Amino acid sequence: MDDELRRRRSRFLSLPAILVVAVVTQAPILATLGLSLIRWIVIRPDLGITFIGLDNYAELFSSRDFYEVVLNTVVITVVSLAVCTALGILFGLMLNHDFPGVNIVRTLIISPFFVMDAVAGIVWRTMLLNSSFGWNGYFASLLGVGPFDFFGVHSLLTITVLIVWQWTPFFVLILLAGFQNIPPEILDSARVDGIGWLKELVFIRLPVIMNHIEVAVLLGLIFVLKAFGLIFVTTRGGPGYSSANLPYYVYKTAFLGWDVGHAAAVAVVTVAITLIAIVALFRWFRRRIVEAA
Amino acid sequence: MVHRARARRRTLGIVLIWIIAILWSFPLLYMLLTSFKGEADVLPPSLWIHHPTLENYAAVLRQEFVRYFLNSAVVSLSTVAACLAFGVPVAYVVVFGKLKNSDNLFFWFLTATLFPPVAVIVPVFLLFRFAGLLDTLGGLILIYSGFNIPIVIWMTRSFLLDVPREILESADIDGSSRLRSFLFVVLPLARQGIVSTGLLVFIFVWNEFFFSINLTYVSAAPVPVYMASFMTQEGLFWAKLCAISTLVVLPPMVLGWLAQRSLVKGLTMGAVKG
Numbered sequence: 415m416d417d418e419l420r421r422r423r424s425r426f427l428s429l430p431a432i433l434v435v436a437v438v439t440q441a442p443i444l445a446t447l448g449l450s451l452i453r454w455i456v457i458r459p460d461l462g463i464t465f466i467g468l469d470n471y472a473e474l475f476s477s478r479d480f481y482e483v484v485l486n487t488v489v490i491t492v493v494s495l496a497v498c499t500a501l502g503i504l505f506g507l508m509l510n511h512d513f514p515g516v517n518i519v520r521t522l523i524i525s526p527f528f529v530m531d532a533v534a535g536i537v538w539r540t541m542l543l544n545s546s547f548g549w550n551g552y553f554a555s556l557l558g559v560g561p562f563d564f565f566g567v568h569s570l571l572t573i574t575v576l577i578v579w580q581w582t583p584f585f586v587l588i589l590l591a592g593f594q595n596i597p598p599e600i601l602d603s604a605r606v607d608g609i610g611w612l613k614e615l616v617f618i619r620l621p622v623i624m625n626h627i628e629v630a631v632l633l634g635l636i637f638v639l640k641a642f643g644l645i646f647v648t649t650r651g652g653p654g655y656s657s658a659n660l661p662y663y664v665y666k667t668a669f670l671g672w673d674v675g676h677a678a679a680v681a682v683v684t685v686a687i688t689l690i691a692i693v694a695l696f697r698w699f700r701r702r703i704v705e706a707a
Numbered sequence: 708m709v710h711r712a713r714a715r716r717r718t719l720g721i722v723l724i725w726i727i728a729i730l731w732s733f734p735l736l737y738m739l740l741t742s743f744k745g746e747a748d749v750l751p752p753s754l755w756i757h758h759p760t761l762e763n764y765a766a767v768l769r770q771e772f773v774r775y776f777l778n779s780a781v782v783s784l785s786t787v788a789a790c791l792a793f794g795v796p797v798a799y800v801v802v803f804g805k806l807k808n809s810d811n812l813f814f815w816f817l818t819a820t821l822f823p824p825v826a827v828i829v830p831v832f833l834l835f836r837f838a839g840l841l842d843t844l845g846g847l848i849l850i851y852s853g854f855n856i857p858i859v860i861w862m863t864r865s866f867l868l869d870v871p872r873e874i875l876e877s878a879d880i881d882g883s884s885r886l887r888s889f890l891f892v893v894l895p896l897a898r899q900g901i902v903s904t905g906l907l908v909f910i911f912v913w914n915e916f917f918f919s920i921n922l923t924y925v926s927a928a929p930v931p932v933y934m935a936s937f938m939t940q941e942g943l944f945w946a947k948l949c950a951i952s953t954l955v956v957l958p959p960m961v962l963g964w965l966a967q968r969s970l971v972k973g974l975t976m977g978a979v980k981g
Contacts, residue, residue, distance in 0.1 A: 420885065424804040428812060431793040431856050438853025439819045442827035442834070449829055508724040513717075515725070521964060522728040525735055528963035530914035532934035533952045537734050540945060541741065541752070552752045579731070591971045629975050640823035643916030647935055661917070664825040668832070669921060678829050685826045692821060 443685070449678035456672035470679035479655050480663070480680070484687070486570055487659040491638050491691075494577040495631055501578070502585025502630065507615070509586065510593040520590075527583035531643025538576060539565075539648045569649045569657035576644050581637070585630045592626030593619065628699045635695060639688050660684040735956070742949035749945045763950035772933060772951055779929040782844055783912045786851040787905045793852070794859030795901060799889060801860070802867040803875060813864065816857040824854070824917045835922055844927045850918050855908045862907070862973040866900025867893065903969035910959040930955050 450470055454463040474480050509520050526534065543550045545561035554561035564572045596619060604618050620627070642661045645651055651658030651666065658666070664684060668677035729736070741749060743759045800806060801813045831850060832841075840846030870893055894901070916931045923932055934955065937948060963970075 420805050423885075424800040424806050424809075427796040427800050427804075431797045431816070431860070434789075434793060434849070434853050435816060435819050435856055438831070438850055439822055439827060442830040443822060445830035446826055505724075505727070508720060508727075511720075513721045513724075519724055519728040522732040524963075524967065525732050525960060528910060528914075528959040529735065529956045530931055530934070530959070531916045532931040533738075533956055534734070536934055536937065536948065537738050537952060540948070541737060542734055547750055547752075549752050579734075582731075587967060587971050588975060591975060626975055633974065636821060640825070640917075642824075643920075643931070646916065646920065661823060661825045664828065665917075665921070668829050674829055674833075681825045681829060684823060688823055689821065 446678045446681050446685075449674055450682050452675045454674040456674060466675070470675045471683075473676065474679050474683065482655050483658050483660055483663045486655070486657065487639070487687070489570065490574050490577060490641065490659055491635065494574050494581065494638055495634050497574075497578045498582045498585045498634060499627065499631060501582045502589045503620070503627075505582070505586045506589035506593050507619075509590050520586075523586055524583040526580050527587070529580070531580075532647055534576065534580060535644045535647030538579075543572065565649055566653060567656075569653065573641075573645055573649060573657045573659075576648065577638060577641055580644070581634055584634065588626050588630040589623060592623030595626075596622050632692065632695060632699075635691060636688075639691065660687065738949045738952050741946055742953045744946050746944065746946045763946045764954070767947055767951050767954070775928055775930050775933040776954070778844065778927055779913055779931075782847045782851065782927075782929055783909050785844075785848045786855060786912045787908050789848065789852045790855045790859045790908050791901065791905055794856045795863050795894075797856075798860045798863035798867055799893065801864055802870075803872075803893070813860070816860045819854075820857040820861065828917070828921060831918075832921060841922060842924045842927045846922060847919065847927060847929070850922065851912045851915065855911060858911070859904055859908060862904040863897070863901055865973055866897045866904075869900075870896045899969055900973055903966040904973060906962045906966040907970055907973075910963055913959050 451465060451467060452463055453461065453466045453469070455461055505523055509516065509523070540548060542548050543562075543564040545551050545554070545563070545565075550564065551561045562568070600618060600622065601614070604614050609617075640661055641659060642665065645657060645659065645662045646665075649657040651662045655663070660680065661684065664677050664680045667673050667680055671677075737754075740754065740756060742763055743761070744756050745758050745760050745762070748757050797812070797816070801809045806812065835841045835846050840849070874892055874896070875888055913929075914931070916935075919929050919931050920935060923929070934952070937951070
């Protein structure tokens with residue numbers, strides 16, 4: 415009796431949260447699936463709203479822009495996560511010592527993570543990378559060369575660099591905690607055995623903090639895949655689609671082209687790619703653990 | 708001899724990490740520095756402030772910027788309150804409750820964090836338009852709550868797992884009700900974790916860009932929308948832009964700095980314990 419009452423109360427306690435999350439995330443995802451099957455261009459009311467089955471997807475998979483955007487998304491994600499992991503390990507190792515000002519140094523390195531996309535993008539775009547008035551132009555004229563073309567041919571690189579700048583701090587936070595958690599006895603016994611610094615890192619430290627690396631990469635993947643603000647504020651996905659990722663493509667189709675069905679189809683594909691990437695990465699991590707066991 | 712070589716290597720490493728730290732945060736340091744320059748001194752770029760001034764801050768605090776700042780504050784604080792009020796009880800139920808399917812409940816919430824915002828934006832926009840929620844603070848609070856409640860549940864769960872079960876059981880024997888033991892036994896023990904979860908949600912919401920740019924225009928627009936529309940002519944108003952940016956990044960930076968240790972704990976524990 416008591417248990418039954420408690421169970422009912424438990425259900426009652428979780429109801430509000432379930433309701434809000436269902437209304438805001440789960441139901442709209444189903445609606446997105448439905449919308450991806452219709453043609454509805456808001457700024458062309460004369461065309462009406464019609465059911466067209468999988469035509470939006472067919473159109474999508476035959477468009478070159480789409481493949482360019484998918485490729486950009488993959489490049490941004492893979493490159494930035496790899497660089498973030500490497501730098502996270504490097505900075506984490508360096509910060510795992512006691513030295514004068516270590517707290518200040520850590521705070522300085524971590525701070526970009528807490529800066530909103532809108533500010534990060536605008537500061538980089540105007541004061542640093544601007545080819546005539548920013549530091550970019552300043553150094554170019556100092557060296558007597560042309561300024562680096564951050565927003566033209568190299569726009570994808572620019573976006574990747576900004577994401578690395580923003581997300582490395584997150585990796586440092588997590589990996590540093592991992593390094594600090596390593597029991598000193600493990601390292602002591604390794605030192606008695608007299609193994610070198612690099613061997614110690616590769617064979618002892620990194621395997622021990624593997625869980626932390628996995629957490630950082632998985633969460634990083636989720637966040638980098640939905641990067642939007644930095645692109646919006648700096649390159650607007652351009653020139654053309656050269657620096658657009660999937661979220662930006664959805665935004666452009668939905669709110670600049672007002673093509674509801676097409677935008678929904680891209681959103682569905684984005685979700686599919688996101689889930690596949692997360693599951694694949696997760697499986698890979700699990701298998702590594704099974705093999706190690 | 709060996710000692711001296713090691714000492715020298717150590718000094719070199721310290722100098723190196725200091726240089727890296729200053730370069731890494733240079734965009735922010737330079738932003739802070741420029742905010743104290745007069746508009747006439749902004750160009751060409753230099754690290755020297757010829758005539759330090761507070762006029763930029765005085766100017767922007769009189770502008771419409773204040774309204775956007777208040778919108779951000781209202782939306783962020785309300786979302787944090789809603790997320791904690793709705794999310795913490797669920798985490799409690801998942802950890803201490805007697806539900807048979809509490810794991811399923813937990814994973815249902817967890818999957819919601821995996822979906823990118825673009826997955827919902829089109830229907831949410833249409834829904835908001837027909838329900839009159841476009842460009843309202845309430846609409847933003849609703850969408851942010853939905854996306855952050857799962858994060859609260861995830862992190863709070865890992866902090867609650869740290870609370871020894873025996874404490875709760877002995878409270879049961881004392882005859883105190885579950886509600887009382889939740890409020891007076893469990894919450895105080897998990898307080899630090901819950902507070903830092905709230906800070907994390909505040910930071911996420913304060914900085915959020917995608918929903919705010921697509922669902923608000925003028926009256927409910929928070930700071931990121933204002934920043935995105937802050938189109939300066941080349942080299943004009945950069946000092947004021949920097950003053951605004953500094954004010955805007957200050958709250959999340961301070962809160963993040965306060966919460967960093969428990970944030971890492973909550974994030975890694977939740978994932979390591981699965």
